Amino acid sequence: MGNDGCGAFELDLIGSWQLRQEGEAVRVAARQQRLIAALAVRGASFRNYLAGMLWPERPEPNALESLRMAIHLTTRQLPGLLVKNGALLSLDRSLDVDLHRLRAALKKAQASSDGASDLLQDFRDVDLLPGWYEDWVVFEQSRLQHDRLRALTSLSQRLAACGDYDAASEAAMAALEIEPLYESAVRLLFTAEMAQGNVASAFLGYEKYEAQLQMDMGVSPSEGLQRLVQECVGCHDCRTTQRLLFPGSSLGQEPMLHNA
Template sequence: MDESAMDGRLARCSQLTLLGRFELVVGSELVSLPRGAQRLLAFLGVRNGLPVNRSAAAEQLWPESRRQRAAANLRQALWQVRRSTEHPVVEAATEHLRLSPLVAVDLSRALDSAHRADPGADEWLAGLLGRDLLPYWSEEWLVAERQRWEQVRLHTLEAIARRLLSAGSYLAALEAALTAIAIDPVRESAHCTVIAVHLAQGNTGSALRHYQHYRGLLHRELGVLPSPRMTKMVPAPHATL
């Protein structure tokens, strides 16, 4: 294999991780990057390959800086990325930037799989959906991206749980539903799935106990009761508060 072919093969093995942590791997090598370069790659990575205007990127990544200083920070971050690996990671044009299409991003893979609704990928996808987007990062531009990711996670985890329940994969269905509950504890639809799993296994007591726990949570947090639909799922009598 000639050198150019090897470079292309290594580039196609580039992986950018944004779920649960930040990590860039090229080939089998973990690439160490300064924080400014990490922020740039993450900013480009959440845009699923779409180009971003240079000035807009600089202003969003360094909102506390003047325009010229932000532009200088962007140039430095680009230089840091190029210096850290000789393989293509960012495509930089005169006015726009984008992550190289040769870099695979876990967030993009998860979003694509969620929209395809492929039952064969359910258990793998449920694992990714359990991870937060760049936890502990405080950048303002992440707020909207996290909100989008959270909604995708919730809807997809519930759909996965229902499919797994229908297939008789009770443990996997329960794990997917509980992951959704961990993201949004008062979301009734996920709790309904947990109850449905218990009932499908013949565990009426577990179903009733889960209902009572959720009923108490709703009363404490919001001062409301579960919907009639949920209440009808479990056998009477229901615990009173």
């Protein structure tokens, strides 16, 4: 059972929680907001699981009663939005969720650099359910940050391999806005800057990373990165730099966090 012609729904979870029906914002109480958000983020879920996730501090009978009330109020106010299949709850398939669109774009960025400028814009300044501090929300926020980091690093790597070093630099910088100590992004930014002839900028960025890594974690950059930077000293030729830091065998590899 799905939306029964009562109007199309749209849900925003990025930036702020907002539900719209036929383009008009709908005021929804906090308890119902959390139920709808949980189903939008986690997908179809059993009632016991939802009750424990949304009301972890309450005994199971009380949590289930809170869930029952949230379901009742949501169904009464927003007929067609919730889909009930026994103990399993889900949202209507036609619901348009901004988080789902973002995740589709992240998946696209892992496979293609087409529309790189639009992808970069979409992946920046992403804040999932700001001001929500429940454990399940914090976990999803962290997971989304990690997915953005991987997608931006992969995008930067492919753009550099295609010779679009300016866009590669922008993607790497966007990744470093999320995690300043992400070594794969540091490597990509250094390479792209060198390939564009921005030698001072490339080495300054590396030195800042090296100093921050030492201050925050008490370790140095990986030997591989240090060796590659040293090989680039005095090498200002774009093609030579590309061969040094983008050997063909490394292209397409999964970006990895640097582990001391």
